[in-house]
Structure formats: C-alpha cells, structure tokens
Amino acid sequence: MSVDLDQFKGIFFEESFENLDAMETGLLALSEGETDLETVNTIFRGAHSIKGGGAAFGFDVVSSFTHVMEELLDKMRNGEMEADFASVNILLESVDVLRELLKAFQDGLEPDDQRALALKLKLEEIRDGASGVSEIATDSQIEVEAGDTRDEEIIGWTIHFLPYENLLQTGNDPSLMLRELAGLGEMTLQVHTQRIPPLAEMEPEKCYLSWDIELKAPVERDAITEIFEWVEDDCDLDIQPVVQPVERRKMERRDEERRTGEGAGLERRKEDRRAVGKDAAPAPSATIRVSTERIDEIIDMVGELVITQSMLSQLGEDLDLAKLEKLREGLEQLERNSRELQEGVMSIRMQPISFAFNRFPRMVHDVSQKLSKQIRLETSGEDTEMDKTVMEKINDPLVHLVRNSIDHGLETPDERLEAGKEEEGIVRLNAYHQGSFVIIEVSDDGSGLDRERIFTKAIERGLVKESDELSDDQVFRLLLEAGFSTAEQVSDLSGRGVGLDVVRKNIEGLGGSIDIRSELGVGTTFAIRLPLTLAVLDGQLFKVGNDTFILPLSSIVESLQMDQKCISGVASDIELYRLRDEYIPIIDLSKTFSINENPKNMENALLVVVELGERHVGLLIDELLGQQQVVIKSLETNYQRVTGISGATILGDGTVSLILDVAGLIEMSHLDQNNGGKQQKMANNNLVLQEQ
Amino acid sequence: MSKVLIVDDMASMRKMVSFTLESVGHEVTQASDGDEALGIANNNTFDLVVTDVNMPNMDGLTLVKKLRGLANFKFTPILLLTTEAGTEKKMAGKAAGATGWLVKPFNPDKLLATTKRVLG
Amino acid sequence: MEAVKERETGIADVNENQYLTFMLSGEEYGVDILTVQELRGWEDATPIPNSPSFVSGIINLRGVVVPIINLRDRFGLENRAFDATTVVIIVKLAGNDRERVLGIVVDAVSEVYSISGSDLKPPPDMDGAISIEFVKHLATIDNKMIILLDINRLINEGIFSKKETADLDVHEISVEE
Numbered sequence: 001m002s003v004d005l006d007q008f009k010g011i012f013f014e015e016s017f018e019n020l021d022a023m024e025t026g027l028l029a030l031s032e033g034e035t036d037l038e039t040v041n042t043i044f045r046g047a048h049s050i051k052g053g054g055a056a057f058g059f060d061v062v063s064s065f066t067h068v069m070e071e072l073l074d075k076m077r078n079g080e081m082e083a084d085f086a087s088v089n090i091l092l093e094s095v096d097v098l099r100e101l102l103k104a105f106q107d108g109l110e111p112d113d114q115r116a117l118a119l120k121l122k123l124e125e126i127r128d129g130a131s132g133v134s135e136i137a138t139d140s141q142i143e144v145e146a147g148d149t150r151d152e153e154i155i156g157w158t159i160h161f162l163p164y165e166n167l168l169q170t171g172n173d174p175s176l177m178l179r180e181l182a183g184l185g186e187m188t189l190q191v192h193t194q195r196i197p198p199l200a201e202m203e204p205e206k207c208y209l210s211w212d213i214e215l216k217a218p219v220e221r222d223a224i225t226e227i228f229e230w231v232e233d234d235c236d237l238d239i240q241p242v243v244q245p246v247e248r249r250k251m252e253r254r255d256e257e258r259r260t261g262e263g264a265g266l267e268r269r270k271e272d273r274r275a276v277g278k279d280a281a282p283a284p285s286a287t288i289r290v291s292t293e294r295i296d297e298i299i300d301m302v303g304e305l306v307i308t309q310s311m312l313s314q315l316g317e318d319l320d321l322a323k324l325e326k327l328r329e330g331l332e333q334l335e336r337n338s339r340e341l342q343e344g345v346m347s348i349r350m351q352p353i354s355f356a357f358n359r360f361p362r363m364v365h366d367v368s369q370k371l372s373k374q375i376r377l378e379t380s381g382e383d384t385e386m387d388k389t390v391m392e393k394i395n396d397p398l399v400h401l402v403r404n405s406i407d408h409g410l411e412t413p414d415e416r417l418e419a420g421k422e423e424e425g426i427v428r429l430n431a432y433h434q435g436s437f438v439i440i441e442v443s444d445d446g447s448g449l450d451r452e453r454i455f456t457k458a459i460e461r462g463l464v465k466e467s468d469e470l471s472d473d474q475v476f477r478l479l480l481e482a483g484f485s486t487a488e489q490v491s492d493l494s495g496r497g498v499g500l501d502v503v504r505k506n507i508e509g510l511g512g513s514i515d516i517r518s519e520l521g522v523g524t525t526f527a528i529r530l531p532l533t534l535a536v537l538d539g540q541l542f543k544v545g546n547d548t549f550i551l552p553l554s555s556i557v558e559s560l561q562m563d564q565k566c567i568s569g570v571a572s573d574i575e576l577y578r579l580r581d582e583y584i585p586i587i588d589l590s591k592t593f594s595i596n597e598n599p600k601n602m603e604n605a606l607l608v609v610v611e612l613g614e615r616h617v618g619l620l621i622d623e624l625l626g627q628q629q630v631v632i633k634s635l636e637t638n639y640q641r642v643t644g645i646s647g648a649t650i651l652g653d654g655t656v657s658l659i660l661d662v663a664g665l666i667e668m669s670h671l672d673q674n675n676g677g678k679q680q681k682m683a684n685n686n687l688v689l690q691e692q
Numbered sequence: 693m694s695k696v697l698i699v700d701d702m703a704s705m706r707k708m709v710s711f712t713l714e715s716v717g718h719e720v721t722q723a724s725d726g727d728e729a730l731g732i733a734n735n736n737t738f739d740l741v742v743t744d745v746n747m748p749n750m751d752g753l754t755l756v757k758k759l760r761g762l763a764n765f766k767f768t769p770i771l772l773l774t775t776e777a778g779t780e781k782k783m784a785g786k787a788a789g790a791t792g793w794l795v796k797p798f799n800p801d802k803l804l805a806t807t808k809r810v811l812g
Numbered sequence: 813m814e815a816v817k818e819r820e821t822g823i824a825d826v827n828e829n830q831y832l833t834f835m836l837s838g839e840e841y842g843v844d845i846l847t848v849q850e851l852r853g854w855e856d857a858t859p860i861p862n863s864p865s866f867v868s869g870i871i872n873l874r875g876v877v878v879p880i881i882n883l884r885d886r887f888g889l890e891n892r893a894f895d896a897t898t899v900v901i902i903v904k905l906a907g908n909d910r911e912r913v914l915g916i917v918v919d920a921v922s923e924v925y926s927i928s929g930s931d932l933k934p935p936p937d938m939d940g941a942i943s944i945e946f947v948k949h950l951a952t953i954d955n956k957m958i959i960l961l962d963i964n965r966l967i968n969e970g971i972f973s974k975k976e977t978a979d980l981d982v983h984e985i986s987v988e989e
Contacts (some may be wrong), residue, residue: 005708005800012704045746049702052744052773055797063797110812124855127779169760171769171791171810180809205766226810230792410777547859593861635860638913639870640877640972650872655859 005056012053013106014289019046020095020102021358023463027092028361030083040083043053043091044073046583052099058403059115062101065120066446069094087126092362094119109561111284154241155218156185161228162192162210162236169205172231178211180227185217189458214242288388290348298344305337320370346533349389353431353440354382356391358401364427367406374413374424375406381431386438393510394440394530397503401442401526404500409446409524419521421445436554443525449518451475458484473614474517480504508663510534511552511646513613535632539649539659541625542608545595550630550659557609557616561625564603577607577618584609587669592644612662619665632659644668693717694739694811699729699755700773705798709742709773712800713807718738727748730758733765740811741770742794745781753788760789769810771800828928831951833958834901834918837889841918842925842951842960844957847903849913851921854898866971868917873902881971890917905967914967925958927951932960946970 001416023046026039047069054062069091075081097116104111121459159181163174174623190212197208215224228237312330315323335687357379368375410416410425417423430441446671451472458464459476478484482501507514512530531554532538539550567586586607590596607618635642635658646661696718700706703724705774707748718763721736723729727749729741734802741759759765774781785793794806831842857869857880866885870877879974880900884891932949948962 003796005711008704008708008711011707012702014703015702042748045701045748048746049705052796052798053702053704056705056799058797168767170786170789171767173810176809177812230786233786460796480854491873595861633872633877637910638877639860639867642863644861648858648870650875650877654872655856656870656872656877658858659861 005206009057009106012057013102016050016053016102017099019049022035022046024092024095024362025358027088027095028365030270031085031088031092031365033507040073044070044077047073050102057105059101059105059428061111061116062098062105064096065094065101065116068120068123072123075127081126090119090122090126094123094219105303117307119638153218153244155244156214156216156242157219157221157555158240158242159213159215159224160211160236160238161213162229163207164234164236165206165208167207167231167234170234172234174207174209174211176226177227177231180215181213181224182214184219184223185215187216188214210236219354274580288348288351294344294348298341298348301337301341301344305334308333342536346387346535349387349533349535350385351391352382353384353386353391353438354379356395356398357382357429357431359395359399360429363399363402364406367403371406373406375410376424376426377429378426379429384431384433384438386431386530387535389437389534390510390530390532393506394528397506397528398429398440398442400499400503401528402429405442405444405446405524405526409444411447415447419447433532434529436538438530438532440528440530441525442528443523445523448520448522448524449476449479449516454478472518473516476518477614479516480514508612511555511661515613536629537659538627538631539630540608540627540652541657542606542621543623543625544589544593544621547593547595548625548655548657549589549649550657551608551610551619551662552659553627555610555612555662557611559606559608560615562602562605562607567602575602579609579616579618582616584616584618585669586618586620587665589665590620590622592665592668610662613664615666617662617666619660630657630659693719694736695744696720696740696742696807697723697736697738699723699726699741699743699747699752701725701744703752705744705773708798708800709803712803716804718804718807718811726752726755726758730756733759733762738768739762740807741765741768742773742807743770744773745785753784753790756785771806771810777800828926830924830926831958831960832901832924833922834899835920835922836883836887836918839956840922840956842927842958843901843903843963844960845924847905847963849902849904852900852902852915853896853898854894854900854917871915873913873915876913878902878913878915878916881967882917884917884919886970903963903967905964912967925951925953927953927958927960935959 023043026043026046029036029039030043047066051063051066051070052637054066072081072087072091076083076087081087081088097119101113101116102112128462161174161177167174178187178189192212193208194211195208195210196202202208217223221241224239225232228235269619278321308330312327312334315327315330319327323602357629360379361377364375366375405427411421412421413423418427426445428441428443428445432439432442454465455470455475455478457565458475458481459466461483463478463481463484464470480500484501500514504514507528510530511534512528515529516524517527531552538553540553540556541548541550543549561581562577567575568578568583569575573587577586578584586602602620606621606624608621608624609618610618630651632647634647644661644664644667645658646664647659648656649659651657696713698706698709698713698720699722700709701724706722706724710722713720721732721738723732725747728744728748729743735743743752743755750758756770756772759768759770770789772785772790772793774785774793774795782793791810792806794803830845832845832848833840833842835841852873855871857871859869860867860879863869866882868880868882870879872878882891894917898917898919899921900917901921902913902915905912905914931951931953933951935944935947935950946962946966947959949960951958951960
C-alpha cells in the first residue's frame with residue numbers, strides 16, 4: 001500500500017523555518033559566549049529534525065547538508081570541539097543556506113545547491129579538523145554485498161533461534177517474529193521446550209522456548225536478519241543458507257533481473273524527484289498552529305451555543321406571553337455564547353510577539369558587525385499576544401525602527417566612552433497591552449534627538465516657520481513627516497528621518513499611531529500603538545445625511561454640541577473649533593464625502609473629536625447612533641481602497657456600513673502637513689493656545 | 693486495531709506517522725515530547741509506542757526508561773525513530789529498554805511492515 | 813456522433829459558448845454565462861463616498877461586501893430609477909491578481925443563447941453608446957443584433973483603473989463618448 005505524504009509538506013516547511021529561527025537564536029547566544037549545553041542541544045535538535053523530515057520528503061540536499069551540521073554540532077555537544085567564533089559564523093551561514101533551500105522546495109523550485117555544496121565542504125573541514133582525522137564516511141549506507149558472485153542459488157534457510165530469558169522485557173515477541181518469518185515462505189518449526197523449568201519456578205516474564213526453523217524461501221539474508229534485528233543481542237541466532245548449485249544460464253538471468261530491478265528503481269526515484277517539483281508548486285497557504293486546549297474550549301462553546309439554540313427553537317414552537325421572560329433569558333444566553341465564541345475564535349489568531357522579536361538578534365548581530373558598534377539587544381514582553389495579521393504587517397516598520405536606532409541612535413564606542421557611557425549600546429524592544437491596544441517600544445540609549453537641529457531643518461524644508469512655537473513632542477513628530485529628510489544625508493541627524501514617514505503611514509494604515517520620546521544624550525524611544533486585532537472593532541455608529549458610518553470607538557476622544565462662539569475660520573476652507581486650550585480643525589464629513597455640498601450650519605451641530613497619535617480633529621456629523629462591536633470586511637476584496645474608509649461591516653439589519661479611517665480623512669481634508677502650501681500654517685493643529 | 697502513542701517534537705513527523713498508522717485503522721495518540729508522553733502514559737495503555745530520540749524537555753531514551761518503570765508498559769513494544777544508523781545509538785536504545793528502532797528517512801510502507809512485527 | 817447528440821439535448825458543442833443576454837436601453841447585450849454567478853433583484857446599496865457615479869454602492873451578499881455597477885451610467889446612457897424589477901447580475905471575474913465579485917445593474921435579463929464561434933462577427937466601428945474596446949463580438953440571432961461584452965476587460969479596465977492601488981480619481985475614469 002502506498003501512503004501519500006505530500007499533504008504534510010506544508011507543516012514540515014513551517015516547522016523547519018521555526019527550527020531555523022530557534023537555531024539562529026541559539027547560535028547568536030553562542031556567539032555571545034554562552035556555553036549552556038541546552039543551547040547546543042536545541043541547535044542540534046533543530047538540524048536533526050530538519051534532516052529527518054528532509055529525508056522523508058526526498059529533499060536530499062537538505063538532509064545531507066543537515067547531516068554534516070548535525071555531526072559538527074554533536075561534537076560541540078560532546079565537548080570534542082569548541083563553539084568558536086568562526087564555526088558559529090559558518091553555522092549561521094548554514095542556517096541561511098538551509099532557509100534558501102527549503103524556500104526553493106516550498107515554492108516548487110529546484111534549489112540552487114551550489115552554495116550549499118560549498119558550505120558543506122567548509123563544515124566538513126571544521127568537523128574533521130576537530131577530530132584530527134578525517135572520518136571515513138561513517139554515514140555511508142553503501143555496503144558491499146557479500147556473496148554477490150556466488151555460484152549457488154539459495155533456496156531456503158535454516159535458523160536456530162534461542163531467545164535469552166529477558167527477551168520479552170524489551171517488548172519483543174518471538175511469536176510475532178516467527179509469524180513474520182512465515183510470511184517469507186513455507187516454514188517448518190521445531191520447538192525446544194527443555195528450558196522450561198518446573199511450574200513452581202516458572203516466571204511468566206521470561207522466555208524459555210527456543211526454535212529450529214526451516215524456511216523454504218529464496219530470499220536474501222537481509223530479509224531474515226531484519227526480522228531479528230532488534231533482538232540479535234538478546235538471543236543465540238544462527239542463520240544458514242540452504243543452497244543448490246545453479247546452472248550458468250539461470251545465474252545470468254538472475255543477474256539480469258537484478259540489473260533491471262535496479263534500473264527500475266532509479267527510474268522511479270527520478271520520477272519522485274520530478275514529483276517534488278510539481279506537487280510543491282501550489283502557493284503555501286498560511287497556517288496557524290493552535291493548541292488543542294484552545295480548540296477544545298471552542299468546541300465546548302459551540303456545544304453551549306447548540307444547547308441555547310435548541311432551547312430557543314423549542315420556545316419558538318409554542319410561544320405565549322408567559323414564556324416571554326424565558327425567551328429574554330435565552331436571548332441573553334445566546335448573546336453571551338456568541339460573544340464567547342467570537343472571543344475564542346479570535347484568540348486563535350493571537351500569537352506572542354516573540355515571533356516578531358525573534359528576527360532581531362540576528363539582525364543586530366549582523367548590523368553591529370558591519371558598523372563596528374557594540375550593541376546589546378534587550379527584549380521584554382515577548383509573551384504579549386497580538387493578531388497574526390497585524391504582526392505580519394508590523395514587521396517591516398519594526399525592522400526600520402531598529403535599524404534606525406542602530407544606525408543613527410547609538411553612538412560609536414569611542415563617542416560613547418567620551419560621553420561617559422558604556423561602550424556597548426543598548427537597543428531595547430518592549431511590548432505590552434494597553435486596553436484593546438498593543439504598545440511596542442523600540443528604544444536606544446544613544447545620543448537622543450536634538451530638538452534645535454530638527455527644528456532648524458524643518459524650517460529649511462519649509463515644514464514649519466521660525467515663528468512657530470512647538471513643544472518637544474511636536475518637534476520630534478516632524479521626523480515622521482514626508483519631506484523632512486531627503487537624500488542629502490550630511491549628518492547623522494538627517495539620516496534619522498529617512499523613511500520614517502513610511503513607517504508612520506504603515507502604522508496608521510493599521511489603525512495605529514506612533515509617538516516619540518527622547519532626551520538629549522540619554523536616548524530615544526519610538527512607541528507604536530496598534531489595535532489588538534484587525535478583524536473586529538468596537539464601533540460608534542453615526543449618521544451623516546442618510547448614510548450610517550462607523551468610527552473606531554478607540555479613536556474617539558469626546559463628542560460635543562458646538563458653540564458658535566468657539567468656531568473660527570483660518571483659511572478659506574478651514575475652520576477651527578476651540579476646545580478648552582486647543583484649536584481643533586473641523587472636518588465636515590458631508591462635504592468631504594460629497595454627501596451634501598452645501599456648507600452646514602455649524603451652530604449646535606454635533607462634533608466628534610477624534611485623535612490620531614497626538615493630533616486631534618473634529619468630525620462634523622448629523623446624528624450619533626449606538627455603539628457595537630463590528631466585524632471588519634475589506635473593501636479591497638471586490639472593490640478597491642477608498643481614501644478615508646478603512647473597511648466595511650454588515651450591520652444587524654443586513655445593510656453595509658462603512659468604517660472611517662481617521663488618518664485618511666485628515667489627508668483628504670488637506671489638513672495634512674505634507675500638502676504644504678497654504679495649509680502650512682495648519683501644520684501643528686495641536687497648537688497650544690497662546691495668550692492673546 | 694491497536695492503540696499507538698507517537699512521540700516526536702516535529703509535528704510533521706508526528707502527523708506522517710499518525711496518518712500512516714491511522715490509514716490501516718490504528719488509533720493514534722500524539723505527544724510532542726517525553727514529558728507529555730509520560731503524562732499521557734500514566735493514565736492510558738497502548739499497544740505500541742513510537743518515539744523520536746532527540747526531543748526537548750525529555751528525550752526518547754529517558755522516556756523509554758521511565759515507561760519501562762510503569763506497570764502498564766513493562767512489555768509494551770517501544771520503537772525509537774532515529775536518524776542514526778550507528779550501532780552505538782541502537783545499543784543505547786536497547787539498554788534503555790526499547791524494543792527496536794526505525795531508521796529514518798521515514799517510509800510509510802516500512803513503518804507498517806515493522807509495526808506488524810510488534811503488533812501482530 | 814457525439815456532437816450531434818449534444819446538439820439534440822441542447823448542450824453546447826465544443827465550438828459553442830453560452831451567453832446570458834440582458835437589455836439596456838433597448839439594446840441587447842450578452843456576457844459569457846460562465847462569468848455569471850447569480851441574478852438578484854435590485855436592493856438599496858450603501859454609497860461609497862467620492863466614488864465614480866457609475867458605482868452605485870456596496871451590498872451585503874451573504875456576508876460578502878460586493879460593489880454594484882450601474883451599467884447605464886457607465887455607458888453614458890440616460891439614468892433611470894431602479895425598482896424591484898431592476899435586475900442585478902452578479903459576475904465573478906478573474907482580476908489582475910485575484911477573483912472579484914461584482915454586481916452589474918441592467919434593465920432586464922433576456923435569454924440564454926448558445927452561439928457558435930462561426931456566428932460571431934468582429935465589432936464594426938460603431939457609434940454606439942459604449943466604447944468599442946469593451947465589445948468582443950457581435951452576433952445575430954433571429955434577426956436581432958446582440959452585443960457580446962468583454963466583461964473582464966470592462967471591469968478590469970473600464971471600471972477599475974489600471975493602477976489599482978492608486979486612489980481612484982473620479983475624472984480619471986470618464987465615460988468614453
């Protein structure tokens with residue numbers, strides 16, 4: 001029978017990439033002087049597992065490559081060899097190569113094994129160098145078949161099998177072995193019972209029988225030794241062939257058979273290899289691993305849901321007013337069930353942020369070598385869970401921020417010594433939950449941001465005016481503006497702004513925000529705030545004209561009825577609302593969304609104040625409705641991205657409602673600083689009210 | 693039909709072995725390391741245990757030793773899944789009380805043939 | 813032999829394609845029936861702010877958010893009020909990199925025709941309501957002319973701008989006259 005194992009390839013790849021990550025982490029620890037045996041063990045196990053799986057799927061390059069890695073690691077494990085800098089670096093490179101090989105197989109491509117072969121040689125050199133003698137292919141499976149040139153034909157075997165008394169204790173069972181032997185051909189048995197002691201002395205856990213077996217089967221010796229393979233040290237075993245002379249012609253035919261047999265084997269293997277390429281071709285589907293505990297919980301919840309459902313349908317069969325209370329209870333129960341179920345299902349998507357953090361040790365290792373900076377990476381809050389999709393999208397911004405900290409935040413060792421700091425700089429990654437948000441911080445203990453230089457540069461770039469009075473925060477935020485930094489990178493400061501606007505855009509695109517804290521000479525922290533999930537949100541429903549829209553509840557600061565006295569126009573199309581000590585720009589949604597082009601009478605109109613990072617804007621709306629949790633559906637699936645809209649949802653009555661994207665709205669309303677020109681004076685809309 | 697416990701830290705290997713054994717009607721329980729397997733073994737009986745050697749928390753050899761200490765597993769066939777073809781490793785397995793070994797690369801037909809030897 | 817049999821049972825032979833035809837301002841148009849997912853009556857759609865006028869909005873199709881395209885508007889024909897008899901054809905299309913489901917609003921659904929390849933004629937230079945680029949073929953059945961639309965092209969190029977990720981500018985997709 002044949003069993004199709006291709007369905008397990010996906011999980012093998014996924015697992016192997018995880019193993020590679022773990023190996024990398026371990027190797028980096030080694031490179032920092034750690035000598036813990038368990039670390040080496042972990043790396044060894046990673047290589048070992050990949051080798052086993054690789055061989056099972058016929059990825060020979062992978063298994064032979066990992067085999068050498070494994071031998072090398074085994075030597076390290078046994079203390080025969082030291083994990084020195086050079087060998088760790090080679091092993092790190094090997095991890096990269098393996099990753100490439102596996103990716104190629106995953107994509108259904110024939111991998112380029114040149115690099116692997118070259119690196120394998122290097123690994124072998126290190127391995128052999130360690131023992132002083134070059135090992136003679138211990139792993140070689142090729143054994144010269146003895147008796148291949150015999151002139152006699154085997155027609156059967158006689159076997160003497162005398163198990164030692166303890167044979168049963170390893171779980172082996174002579175009767176099953178004999179049955180397997182019988183499967184090879186006609187068998188005659190002679191049982192010897194003379195070892196059986198008197199009943200009183202007999203121990204049931206011991207084996208007292210022995211056998212002489214005649215087997216009429218023209219099989220190879222291996223077929224028989226294989227059956228006794230596990231017990232050869234627990235028994236007396238004598239296997240002798242029963243032969244008869246062969247005629248010349250017959251022998252030739254046998255040879256021929258053997259040859260064609262081999263040929264067929266080769267042919268098949270070739271086919272297998274081709275199949276590898278073909279079958280792996282479909283794009284790997286993203287999978288999530290879920291603990292069975294979580295699944296069990298969900299199954300329990302579904303069970304409760306079913307109970308509630310049957311209770312409700314029973315009620316519905318003959319409903320009278322007397323049962324109204326019961327119906328209400330049932331509906332409450334249904335609400336609780338579905339909420340729990342939703343939370344349970346959502347929790348499947350949650351993964352610890354360590355998945356995102358894990359790539360950084362390697363990156364910091366590599367970059368610090370390149371830049372000749374000494375850097376220690378500290379992480380905390382790795383267990384903080386967040387939605388897998390959010391995490392995937394936050395990877396690039398995080399890499400950017402960490403690189404930014406290393407490149408521009410941290411000083412060179414000399415500069416640090418001069419500043420009275422330790423030579424080794426620290427980059428810290430931290431994550432924690434705050435309400436329905438995840439906060440991820442990227443900090444360094446470097447030189448900090450120079451407020452004056454940023455301000456001067458922003459004036460040069462035309463982002464602010466010299467007369468603008470800005471708080472430190474507002475100045476730092478200028479780093480996140482497009483156009484703050486250009487290709488001109490004369491100072492480390494200018495470099496600091498490169499691409500940070502992209503980081504900000506990405507994070508805002510996820511419904512998050514980014515803040516900067518910094519102290520000159522002490523360090524800088526970028527704090528990213530992200531929603532826990534992109535799948536649902538707590539929404540505030542409201543109306544503009546006849547259309548219902550939704551705002552994420554988390555973005556709403558407050559809503560108020562406007563007082564005419566607090567409204568003041570600045571530019572032709574921009575009006576501000578004074579709220580306590582702040583001027584907040586007003587976005588008229590009916591105008592922005594072209595629902596009604598007539599300017600609205602603002603007196604007594606409703607204003608919803610929302611925040612984006614540290615900026616506030618007011619949205620002019622017609623009517624506030626209720627709040628509810630909504631499931632986010634992408635508009636892009638069947639339509640396309642719409643500025644100012646982050647998605648859609650389906651309301652209880654089956655109609656579709658749009659979810660607003662505050663960052664996009666600001667962009668549309670030309671309140672964004674990037675739009676330059678006449679709106680420039682609006683750049684800092686959080687302008688602290690000055691004394692008049 | 694027999695009850696089989698399969699222990700491997702690689703889910704892919706575990707699944708392949710399970711899938712293969714289930715395809716001929718065995719009932720398979722999976723554990724991802726020796727610790728977990730021992731926990732399961734404490735409350736269950738099996739007709740066969742197939743375990744990997746290199747695993748975190750508790751390796752295969754330790755698991756075999758501990759299982760042999762349990763009354764329920766005194767004679768239960770225990771097979772080691774190993775990539776090592778070396779005699780040394782095999783002997784270590786025997787010494788720990790293993791019934792036999794299956795040398796990787798994993799091959800479904802081979803697995804079924806060999807399990808027959810201990811399950812009948 | 814087989815082909816004959818198929819013809820007898822009304823199943824299209826290899827050279828025939830089936831088209832669903834619909835009416836729009838008195839003219840009959842056809843789309844490849846394989847792209848048609850289902851037919852629905854008109855229901856109110858949620859408008860999308862700042863979208864082109866031919867995008868009526870989005871509806872909830874069993875939990876999927878589906879945009880509705882007003883084909884009269886797209887072809888520059890006189891708009892008329894939708895009512896319960898107005899038909900929405902839900903089509904499923906292979907887009908540039910994914911499958912897309914959309915609804916197109918038409919006056920009424922007409923027939924399903926099997927039209928063999930030899931009966932198809934290339935579109936002439938016409939002054940009709942729609943741009944020639946979205947017309948794949950013309951066919952004549954019972955002395956009626958049917959305009960067979962290249963629905964993929966119409967949607968991917970005529971409805972969605974080629975640079976799909978860019979913000980859709982209303983003026984960018986102006987109706988061809």
